[in-house]
Amino acid sequence: VALTGSERAGAAVAAEAGQALKKSTMELGGSDAFVVLDDADMDKAVEWAVWGRMENTGQCCVAAKRLILQEAIADEFVRRFKDALAKYAPGDPTDENTTLAPLSSHGALVLVQRQIDQAVEGGAKITLGGKRPDRNGFFIEPTILENVTADNPVYHQEFFAPVAMIFRVKTDDDVVKLANDSPYGLGGSIISRDVERTKRIARQIDTGMVFINRACWTAPDLPFGGVKNSGYGKELSELGIGEFVNKKLIRVA
Amino acid sequence: LLNERLVIPSGSVSNRRIEVSYQTINPFTEKLAKTFPEHSDAEMKAILAQADETFRNDWSQLSLADRKAVLKEVVRLFRERREEYAQYITLEMGKLITQARGEVDISADILEYYADNAEAFLAPETLTVAGGEVVVENAPLGVIFCIEPWNYPYYQLARVAGPNLMVGNTVIVKHAPQRAAVRARFRAPVHRRRRAEGALFQRVPIQRTGSTGDCRSACPRSGADGQRAGWRSGCRRGGPGTQEEHNGTGWQ
Numbered sequence: 001v002a003l004t005g006s007e008r009a010g011a012a013v014a015a016e017a018g019q020a021l022k023k024s025t026m027e028l029g030g031s032d033a034f035v036v037l038d039d040a041d042m043d044k045a046v047e048w049a050v051w052g053r054m055e056n057t058g059q060c061c062v063a064a065k066r067l068i069l070q071e072a073i074a075d076e077f078v079r080r081f082k083d084a085l086a087k088y089a090p091g092d093p094t095d096e097n098t099t100l101a102p103l104s105s106h107g108a109l110v111l112v113q114r115q116i117d118q119a120v121e122g123g124a125k126i127t128l129g130g131k132r133p134d135r136n137g138f139f140i141e142p143t144i145l146e147n148v149t150a151d152n153p154v155y156h157q158e159f160f161a162p163v164a165m166i167f168r169v170k171t172d173d174d175v176v177k178l179a180n181d182s183p184y185g186l187g188g189s190i191i192s193r194d195v196e197r198t199k200r201i202a203r204q205i206d207t208g209m210v211f212i213n214r215a216c217w218t219a220p221d222l223p224f225g226g227v228k229n230s231g232y233g234k235e236l237s238e239l240g241i242g243e244f245v246n247k248k249l250i251r252v253a
Numbered sequence: 254l255l256n257e258r259l260v261i262p263s264g265s266v267s268n269r270r271i272e273v274s275y276q277t278i279n280p281f282t283e284k285l286a287k288t289f290p291e292h293s294d295a296e297m298k299a300i301l302a303q304a305d306e307t308f309r310n311d312w313s314q315l316s317l318a319d320r321k322a323v324l325k326e327v328v329r330l331f332r333e334r335r336e337e338y339a340q341y342i343t344l345e346m347g348k349l350i351t352q353a354r355g356e357v358d359i360s361a362d363i364l365e366y367y368a369d370n371a372e373a374f375l376a377p378e379t380l381t382v383a384g385g386e387v388v389v390e391n392a393p394l395g396v397i398f399c400i401e402p403w404n405y406p407y408y409q410l411a412r413v414a415g416p417n418l419m420v421g422n423t424v425i426v427k428h429a430p431q432r433a434a435v436r437a438r439f440r441a442p443v444h445r446r447r448r449a450e451g452a453l454f455q456r457v458p459i460q461r462t463g464s465t466g467d468c469r470s471a472c473p474r475s476g477a478d479g480q481r482a483g484w485r486s487g488c489r490r491g492g493p494g495t496q497e498e499h500n501g502t503g504w505q
Binding site for chain 2: 001003104160220250
């Protein structure tokens with residue numbers, strides 16, 4: 001049994017598969033860190049963060065959902081990130097010039113509106129967007145949430161929509177601590193000019209994939225999969241073809 | 254395209270528990286694009302049995318070269334029909350058309366990657382051990398049941414179908430509630446030229462309410478895995494035959 005979907009679906013199906021003694025792979029949600037270190041190339045950081053949050057209208061398990069910024073670059077990054085997101089305009093998704101697509105369903109829209117409301121009730125500040133545009137289609141404006149504290153109900157939630165949570169931290173240890181403060185561990189990013197430093201941080205993050213100096217993404221030859229509530233097992237690459245195979249031992253005396 | 258034993262007109266199945274249609278709502282226009290009826294328990298059991306039968310007596314018995322030829326044909330069709338397939342994604346889940354085209358491309362790339370590399374990945378491995386001659390071979394397991402979401406409807410499926418079809422497993426897909434047209438398109442080319450059409454790649458329904466019954470009993474000896482309804486995902490029968498009738502694109 002191979003499932004890609006929500007934690008709820010994954011838990012139900014994995015339980016059923018377990019009852020029948022069937023192996024399963026689970027590719028579930030994610031809310032990974034997109035980390036920008038203090039020495040990052042800002043053009044690169046902003047470009048990939050925007051792409052990582054907006055690709056597929058934010059409806060991606062490895063999207064850049066939690067932006068963890070070191071203080072030295074945080075103000076400049078947020079200003080540029082906000083300017084870039086503000087340019088997205090809703091339109092017909094079949095038109096090649098449209099930049100903002102609708103969410104996939106009315107249910108998805110209602111869910112993210114509820115999450116935004118919860119975030120604000122919990123003390124978060126909307127610094128961009130937050131509303132459904134007054135027009136047809138299940139659109140939500142690209143949204144930035146700041147001041148999301150650990151006691152906010154959305155702090156551990158996944159936003160499956162173009163909603164970015166911004167966090168500011170001081171040290172590399174703070175980066176690791178906050179990145180790991182999540183029920184998920186699927187695929188994240190670290191942007192920095194010091195590649196050795198990013199590798200050190202990458203090794204300390206409990207997640208399935210870390211992309212250095214670009215947004216997390218996928219290719220046929222890259223193993224894809226997570227840990228914690230993001231599931232288990234790998235898809236794609238040589239690892240992916242080994243999941244549902246009988247590794248049969250044949251021994252001749 | 255579809256094994257005729259499995260084409261059961263909507264409403265004709267006596268043990269259908271509930272008459273439910275699933276609806277595809279275009280997320281941009283907010284208008285109903287299509288409705289699809291559910292499968293019945295009987296249909297699902299027939300699908301499971303056929304997936305198992307095809308696994309045992311056909312697909313797992315083929316050479317890697319034969320499987321590769323089928324996958325290559327699917328890749329060719331994906332690329333040939335790129336625009337048509339991309340439009341289905343945009344219609345059903347609202348993805349920007351440029352990104353939808355990219356998804357069709359990467360899906361074809363994944364299938365091609367496994368078609369081209371499976372032989373090397375699956376080569377028997379000789380182990381150096383304390384005694385005897387030892388080799389570890391990669392044998393197929395059976396029917397793989399996959400449940401896939403709406404966000405990357407072709408890509409998610411390609412990740413499971415590519416490797417598993419090359420291994421020699423057969424695949425049953427339970428698609429997301431509003432994605433039947435996409436699935437129909439994915440499935441159709443896989444069936445092409447197959448003598449056991451219908452079981453290599455099947456979409457499966459899980460009824461949204463009530464129990465589907467214990468589907469494991471449909472093929473107790475196989476690797477197939479049935480399940481009861483118990484999570485929120487609904488499903489529909491997209492009736493690939495029906496799809497063809499509706500839009501006349503015709504896979505034949």
